[in-house]
Amino acid sequence: MSRRCICVADHVVTRPVLGEMVLLDLSTEQYFALNQVGTRMWELLATGETVDAATAALHDEYDVDAAVLQTDIDWFLSRILDLGFATASSAP
Amino acid sequence: MMPMLATAHRDLISCTGEQLVVEQLCQLPANLAVWRDAVLGDARQRGPGRASIRSGRCLLLDDVHAALEFGPYDPLITVWSDGSYSDRYLDHLLRDHVVPRRLSLRGEHVLHATAVEFDGLAVAFVGVSTAGKSTLAAASVNAGGRLLADDTLLLVLRDQAVGVRPTATHCRLRADVASLLPGSAATSLIEGEAPVPLGLVCIVERGGGDVELVACPPAAGLVALARSAFVPEANEVDPASVLDHFFPLLQGIQVAKLRYPNGLHILPDVVELVRRSLDSSGRRRTSPPMSN
Numbered sequence: 001m002s003r004r005c006i007c008v009a010d011h012v013v014t015r016p017v018l019g020e021m022v023l024l025d026l027s028t029e030q031y032f033a034l035n036q037v038g039t040r041m042w043e044l045l046a047t048g049e050t051v052d053a054a055t056a057a058l059h060d061e062y063d064v065d066a067a068v069l070q071t072d073i074d075w076f077l078s079r080i081l082d083l084g085f086a087t088a089s090s091a092p
Numbered sequence: 093m094m095p096m097l098a099t100a101h102r103d104l105i106s107c108t109g110e111q112l113v114v115e116q117l118c119q120l121p122a123n124l125a126v127w128r129d130a131v132l133g134d135a136r137q138r139g140p141g142r143a144s145i146r147s148g149r150c151l152l153l154d155d156v157h158a159a160l161e162f163g164p165y166d167p168l169i170t171v172w173s174d175g176s177y178s179d180r181y182l183d184h185l186l187r188d189h190v191v192p193r194r195l196s197l198r199g200e201h202v203l204h205a206t207a208v209e210f211d212g213l214a215v216a217f218v219g220v221s222t223a224g225k226s227t228l229a230a231a232s233v234n235a236g237g238r239l240l241a242d243d244t245l246l247l248v249l250r251d252q253a254v255g256v257r258p259t260a261t262h263c264r265l266r267a268d269v270a271s272l273l274p275g276s277a278a279t280s281l282i283e284g285e286a287p288v289p290l291g292l293v294c295i296v297e298r299g300g301g302d303v304e305l306v307a308c309p310p311a312a313g314l315v316a317l318a319r320s321a322f323v324p325e326a327n328e329v330d331p332a333s334v335l336d337h338f339f340p341l342l343q344g345i346q347v348a349k350l351r352y353p354n355g356l357h358i359l360p361d362v363v364e365l366v367r368r369s370l371d372s373s374g375r376r377r378t379s380p381p382m383s384n
Contacts, residue, residue, distance in 0.1 A: 015335045017342065020311035022318075022335055029331045031318050033311035 004051040006077070006086040014042070023085060032083070037062070041076050050091045051077065104183070106191045107244060107259040110167065114186065117172045120159055124172070127151050128159050143193065150193050158182065160190055164197035188264075192244040192322040201341060202322040205245035206263075207256045207290075208237035213370050214256040214288040216245055217350070218320040219296035228296060230263040231359035232366070239263060240288060244322065247341060248287045254344040255287025291370045293317070294350035303352040303361050305369055313347030314339060346373060 011027040021039040023032040034042055040061065044054035055073050059066060080086050104112045120128065131137055131144045131153055143152045149163040158173040169190060171182060195202045206229035207216040215232070217225040226242055233239050242260040249255075295308065295316045308316065317338040318331075348369070352362045 013332050015314075015332070015339070017314050017339065018310040020309055022311050022314055024332055024335065026331065031315040031331070031335070033309070033315045035309050035311065039311075 003091040005048060005089055005091045006045050006051075006080070007089050008046050008086045009084060012085045014046075025083070025085065027084070032085075037072070038076060041073060042080075045077075045080075045086070048091075104169075104186060107187055108191060108195065108246065108257070112169050112186065112190075113167050114169045114171055117170060120172045124151065124159060124161055124170070128153060132156065141189065145197070148197065150197060152185070152189055152193065154185055154189075158185065160185060162190055162194060164194055188243050195244070195246055196322050199337075201247040201249070201338060203245040203247065203317065203320045204243060204322055205293075205320055206242045206260075207240040207245050207288075208232040209240050209256075209288045210237045210367055210370055212288065213291035213373075214240055215292045215294060215366055215370055216241070216256065216290060217294050217296050218245075218316060223296040224298055225296055226264050227356070228359065228362065231356075232363050233263070235360060235363045235367070237363075247290065249341055249344065250287070252344050254290045254341050256290050257287045258285055290345060291373050292366070293345055293347045294366060295347065297349060297351045298354050300351050301353055303358065303365055304350070305365050306349045306351075308347040308349055310342060313345065314342050316347055317341065317345075 011025060013024045013026060015022045015024070016039075017033075019036055019039070021034040021042060023034065023042075024030075025032070037058075040058065041054065044057055045051070049057065051073065055069060058064070058073065059069055062069070064072075077088075081088060101116075102114050104114055106112050127144065127146065128151065131142050131151065134142075134144075137144075141152070141154065143150055149161065149166075152160045152162075154160075154177075157176050158171070160172075161170040162168075169186065171186075173182060192202045192204075203216070203218060204221075205216045205218040206225040207214050208229050209215075210232070217223075217228050219225055229237075229239055229242055239260050240256050240258045242264050244259050246257040246259055247254055248257055293313070293316070294305070314335060318334045321334050321338060323334055350362070350366065352358055
């Protein structure tokens with residue numbers, strides 16, 4: 001099991017929006033919208049779940065093929081890391 | 093002894109129906125000069141249109157050649173320029189920069205947007221500065237719509253319904269485009285008119301080969317509003333507060349992405365699609381009439 005997790009950057013604030021979420025990067029003053037699935041991914045990862053645990057939780061919650069889910073969460077992770085919303089770390 | 097600085101006073105009816113009094117100075121007062129230098133020295137402030145807020149009042153700089161100081165309610169607008177600008181350009185600064193910032197300072201919901209009314213419902217167009225918002229508004233007026241706003245869109249929230257307060261008297265178009273769109277001709281504001289219920293906000297994007305109108309999910313809709321918000325000065329306003337400011341409007345607004353190819357010839361099709369969407373929204377039948 002991978003112990004990868006993320007640490008949300010201090011310059012990122014979030015706002016829930018009718019079941020979805022807006023991320024605000026205070027360093028660039030750019031806004032980003034997450035849909036419902038992205039919001040759930042963020043909620044799980046931002047609260048300290050490991051990537052594997054988040055993936056398992058999402059697989060339980062959504063009727064989705066495991067391979068598709070893995071691709072989606074890998075893409076989501078790479079995006080939030082590239083944008084500087086979070087840094088990768090290892091769970092203790 | 094302080095010199096007499098005022099060289100001219102003139103009255104200006106703003107696009108919100110207020111009567112502004114403009115005091116033109118030939119010399120920038122010392123307190124404003126210090127403030128201006130602080131803004132010019134602020135590394136976060138870039139390019140024309142720099143502005144700053146102090147004690148609820150705003151200092152707006154256009155490059156280094158003009159400074160305008162004003163408050164949210166005070167009708168007196170202090171203007172200094174080095175003489176390199178025409179009265180027409182200063183009028184533009186007053187109408188398109190000072191007035192929306194005054195409204196924003198009051199806590200009003202102000203967007204960089206155009207808006208048009210069709211049969212009692214308003215549609216607003218937001219987007220980047222070259223997206224074609226004014227052109228689309230003029231094309232909508234050509235198709236029978238009524239211009240409500242161009243550049244300064246003032247939204248009002250009443251009983252969970254969002255309305256557009258009419259502020260525009262003409263479309264802001266280049267002369268060559270205006271000549272092709274008679275709808276850009278001037279109209280009159282009706283004093284004390286009630287806001288027009290807002291049926292749709294379109295995020296305008298040009299490109300692609302088709303005319304498309306695709307509904308936005310809530311978070312994307314809020315981001316579109318926040319990105320189009322006219323805040324007094326983005327560098328001095330907590331951007332999270334912009335989200336919080338516009339969030340209450342979200343439940344009363346439908347937001348959609350409007351994408352269409354370049355070319356004036358396509359605009360009638362674009363406007364027709366927007367009208368059909370307004371018609372099918374059903375809000376005309378369900379929205380309560382708005383009052384002032």
